[in-house]
Amino acid sequence: MQCVNCQFENMPGSPACVRCGTSLGLATAVISIDPPRATRLQKELRRWIPFWPMYYPVRNQLASALQRATAVVARDLAIHLPAFGTWFRMIVPGWAHLHEGHTRRGRGFLGVWLAALFVAAVSYGTSIGAVAVGILFATHASSILDLLLQGGHRTLRAAAIATALSVTLALVIYWPIASTLPRYLASRQLLQTSPPFVEGDVILYNPRAFVGASPQSGDVVLYRNSEFTVPTADGARLGRPMQTRVRGEWIDRVIAGPNSHVRWDGKNFWINGVQSSVLPLGPNALAANFEMEVPSGACCIFPTTNPYLAQLSESAWRAHCIVPNSQITGKVLMRNYPFWRLWWAQ
Amino acid sequence: MPRFDRLEFGQPSPDEPESDEPKLSRSQDERHWMKQADTNRRKGQYENGLRLYSRALEENKAMVAAWTGQVQMLVLLNETPEADLWARKALELFAGNGELLAARAQSLCRLGDRKQAMPLCDAAMAAAGKSAYRWQVRGEMMLATKQSLDAHCFDKAQEADRDWLVPLESALIYLHYGFASRAQVRARQAVELAPDQFYCWYVRGCAEAELNFERQARESFETCLRLCPRHVDATAQLDKLRGNWSLKRTLRRLFRRD
Secondary structure, eight states, X not given: OBOTXXXXXXXXXXXXXTTTOBBTTTTTSOOOOSOOOOOHHHHHHHHHSOHHHHHHHHHHHHHHHHHHHHHHHHHHHTOOOOOHHHHGGGGSTTHHHHHHTOHHHHHHHHHHHHHHHHHHHHTTTSHHHHHHHHHHHHHHHHHHHHHHOOSOOOHHHHHHHHHHXXXXXXXXXXXXXXXXXXXXXXXXXXXXXXXXXXXXXXXXEETTTTTTSOOOTTOEEEEEOOOEXXXXXXXXXXXXXXXXEEOOEEEXXXXXXXXXXEEEOSSOEEETTEEEOOOOSOGGGSOSOEEEEEOTTEEEEOOTTOGGGXXXXXXXXXXXXXXXXXXXXXXXXXXXXXXXXXEEOO | OXXXXXXOOSOOOTTSOOOSSOOOOXXXXXXXXXXXXXXXXXXXXXXXXXXXHHHHXXXXXXXXXXXXXXXXXXXXXXXXXXXXXXXXXXXXXXXXXXXXXHXXXXXXXXXXXXXXXXXHHHHHHHSSSOOHHHHHHHHHHHHHTTOTTHHHHHHHHHHHOOOTHHHHHHHHHHHHTTOHHHHHHHHHHHHHHOTTOHHHHHHHHHHHHHTTOHHHHHHHHHHHHHHSTTOHHHHHHHHHHHSOOOHHHHHHHHHOOO
């Protein structure tokens, strides 16, 4: 095989020329010869935001500062200090191992971590999910410790390193996630069966979905009902009438937004005279037909999942259909637990 | 040896049809595109130069000079991240090639990664062969790292190749880093070597305009326009020079580096 660059005759099957290093597949390979080009927008952006001249000096400065700082700690604690390229890969357990060539251990850590992540995701908001998050954290900390504590260490020193590392990991990665995530993805475990939900179901909702926006027709929301009382079911057994005070959070679909005219003809909803395909979660609980006006600052939610309201008179029931926006807790996204009854709120 | 009597060497087969068109050989063809690219480069038309280097590569992918030329054009077009990417790709094909190592060092240097650019530049200098371009990149490295050996490196580049393009591109490097007076010196050398080349006059004019030598700059741009009457950039520069007093120019004159 003759090199196209220096004409040296190489052994057949050699990938590159032994004299000049040129790829020997060059003559037959399909290679793009058109270089990549910057778009006009990219050029303008580079002109106004000089990212590249800053990127490398800042990156190199940070790398050397980190190296200096960690070298002191490493020397004092006698820990094995990995290269800079390994540091940022520690964000995913096993990735740094794979980078350093410890393939088996890397796959092990990554596999355990991904499995725990899966369990944590499908059982988010339950005690199983909490355990899975614990395993996530433990796997992560173990993978980093495995990289740092190579070689013999005395138990006390290793324990000190492990504690410091766990605290750092918790503060840098897990605590920020744990404090931010529930603001956008909160969970509720249902305490009472109210079709289509069953006691013990976990739903996920976004508490910030309606910050700066009002609920739209068709949204499934978590809302607080206005407090009311109903006769206690087994009150007569005790020989005197008893009342149950009902308050709490319920899930149902928004039928109409503010300033709407809603009419139910027994089959369909008509909102401002237009037929709507939106139905509450329990449409069988609706009366034969009725009409109502939705005032501003509120929306129309038929509380079909609240079994206590069925005991009220029709006028009282209709009063509970108007829910002020301030009583809406968030937008329900899905029922994630139990995962065999997974349900997307659409 | 009667059995070899009927063998024919070096004569065309009577079965092959003879073509009247003169055949352009493969090597002539790629050389043609390379020459065209070089001509455009000497005129400062780097977009065309880049396209023609690609055309040469279409003919022969093993032309290291064309790969290097592409990277150089990208650098001169201020598309440095793309130049770096392309130099890396070329180095995968021609590992250890001195010109390509120098080209990658130049693109990295312009991106600001001098830590990585310096060993590449050293490797380029240590690689087989010598060229003006490697010395130019060395000079650029010296300039970027604020070492005083840049002039020596650019002189070595001129020693390696007496072509007027070498001092001209050295002037462009100086202009890129804002050293207008040193750029003017190199541009003047290029003009002395090739007074009939309008691009030398244009670059010299740019250096003089940077230094606020308005009269000299105007003369340079006018000479450039005399040699190439439709030179858009020289016309624009002249119009700018004919404009009114500028606070920016005055401040730059007060606080310029050299």
